[in-house]
Amino acid sequence: KDDLVVLGIETSCDDTAAAVVRGNGEILSQVVSSQADLLAKYGGVAPKMAEEAHSQVIDQVVQEALDKANLTARNLSAVAVTIGPGLSLCLRVGVRKARKLAGSFNLPIIGIHHMEAHCLVARLIERELEFPFMALLISGGHNLLILAHDLGHYIQLGTTIDDAIGEAYDKTAKWLGLDMSRSGGPALEELAQEGDAESIKFSTPMKQHRDCNFSYAGLKTQVRLAIGSHNINPEIPISSASSQDRRSRADIAASFQRVAVLHLEERCDRAIEWARKIEPSIKHLVVSGGVASNQYVRARLDHVVKKNNLQLVCPPPKLCTDNGVMVAWTGIEHFCMGRFDPPPPADEHEDYV
Ligand code: KG4
Numbered sequence: 001k002d003d004l005v006v007l008g009i010e011t012s013c014d015d016t017a018a019a020v021v022r023g024n025g026e027i028l029s030q031v032v033s034s035q036a037d038l039l040a041k042y043g044g045v046a047p048k049m050a051e052e053a054h055s056q057v058i059d060q061v062v063q064e065a066l067d068k069a070n071l072t073a074r075n076l077s078a079v080a081v082t083i084g085p086g087l088s089l090c091l092r093v094g095v096r097k098a099r100k101l102a103g104s105f106n107l108p109i110i111g112i113h114h115m116e117a118h119c120l121v122a123r124l125i126e127r128e129l130e131f132p133f134m135a136l137l138i139s140g141g142h143n144l145l146i147l148a149h150d151l152g153h154y155i156q157l158g159t160t161i162d163d164a165i166g167e168a169y170d171k172t173a174k175w176l177g178l179d180m181s182r183s184g185g186p187a188l189e190e191l192a193q194e195g196d197a198e199s200i201k202f203s204t205p206m207k208q209h210r211d212c213n214f215s216y217a218g219l220k221t222q223v224r225l226a227i228g229s230h231n232i233n234p235e236i237p238i239s240s241a242s243s244q245d246r247r248s249r250a251d252i253a254a255s256f257q258r259v260a261v262l263h264l265e266e267r268c269d270r271a272i273e274w275a276r277k278i279e280p281s282i283k284h285l286v287v288s289g290g291v292a293s294n295q296y297v298r299a300r301l302d303h304v305v306k307k308n309n310l311q312l313v314c315p316p317p318k319l320c321t322d323n324g325v326m327v328a329w330t331g332i333e334h335f336c337m338g339r340f341d342p343p344p345p346a347d348e349h350e351d352y353v
């Protein structure tokens with residue numbers, strides 16, 4: 001296993017990412033090209049535009065990942081690529097590149113589930129992390145609580161019935177007039193530090209539902225109403241807001257964040273109780289996905305985990321947001337279990353994928 005060298009390619013949403021990882025977990029290179037400027041300009045991901053942006057940089061991103069690792073494609077053991085979930089136009093850019101490379105250099109190819117990659121990257125950074133364990137996966141499109149029994153064997157304890165938490169962060173950030181040239185989450189986290197988290201009493205979602213599912217649509221509506229009642233104009237960027245206006249925005253940001261994360265805490269608490277009935281031996285809760293790079297989220301969940309006598313495994317922020325390392329590593333995990341496809345034909349027609 002240690003001799004394996006796998007290239008991972010990720011293009012499911014707005015980041016074009018590639019990385020080379022060794023079977024022993026050594027990260028040989030890591031490259032991410034983000035479309036933040038496009039996002040800021042158009043206020044969200046437009047699939048056709050995102051596809052074009054991926055196509056423009058994919059060759060360069062993959063080449064850079066190989067160069068930084070001091071390798072050529074010839075030295076690779078396999079190519080891993082995200083095949084879903086995500087925007088199909090965007091996924092296709094990565095898959096096409098992976099198949100072309102694998103075909104030309106006669107390499108096996110491993111199709112990767114994006115959320116499994118967010119989860120399993122935790123096993124790269126914490127080598128003691130053995131199955132079974134629990135995972136809370138929080139990103140722009142997903143909110144998942146799972147019990148990971150074994151590689152490829154996951155029990156879903158909870159999911160979102162509407163929006164994911166990252167989506168709620170992004171919308172709230174937009175409505176508060178934050179700088180969207182990076183994604184909304186980090187900007188909102190920063191502003192929340194200036195605010196009073198108790199100042200606005202948003203209600204916690206799904207209190208009456210005694211399950212492990214999530215909902216963020218109602219909280220989004222509450223935020224929207226608070227923005228109206230505080231006379232905040234989202235068209236006015238926060239940099240031009242008066243000091244009183246800025247304070248109101250910070251209070252909304254902090255109050256939103258407190259409740260958004262409290263919802264995670266409550267669901268995790270219950271999920272741990274459920275998971276222990278199925279699998280009493282669990283020792284770890286993994287928290288991963290873009291929102292897991294948030295320091296407040298990490299601190300609050302660390303508290304929940306300690307209270308329940310578990311250990312928190314939260315990858316460093318760069319490995320929580322979309323990246324190629326998680327894809328390469330998940331590829332290694334599958335490859336070692338014999339789960340991969342044979343090399344595609346070298347002369348494969350591009351339209352095939
Ligand atoms: O996993 P990810 O990079 O892409 C998806 O698979 O969706 O997650 C992106 C999401 C975005 O909604 C972004 O705003 C959020 O993660 N995010 C954050 C932070 N950093 C990224 N949310 C809150 N606080 C952060 N520091």
Ligand code: ZN
Nearest residue numbers: 139289290322
């Ligand atoms: Zn993701």
